[in-house]
Amino acid sequence: MKTFTDRVYDVVRKIPKGKVLTYKEVAKKSGSEKAVRAVGNILNKNYDPKIPCHRVVRSDGKIGGYNRGASKKVNLLKKEKAIR
Secondary structure (H helix, E strand, C coil): CCCHHHHHHHHHHCCCCCCCEEHHHHHHHCCCCCCHHHHHHHHHCCCCCCCCHHHEECCCCCCCCCCCCHHHHHHHHHHCCCCC
């Protein structure tokens, strides 16, 4: 049986280039709608480049955190045309 962390990574791996999901959407798709904060903590600890954590944003439209720096997250999302 997969752990919640594994399910979060599976969901995030499937976010296509140029698209984003919110932390809440990732939590729901991972099987625990209320685990929004847990999703953020899981992604903050990820350094695997195959898991595009930068494609997960806040529900209020703000970018949210990124373990390599918020400006790097913004630059990656702009490069992928996920934001302007």
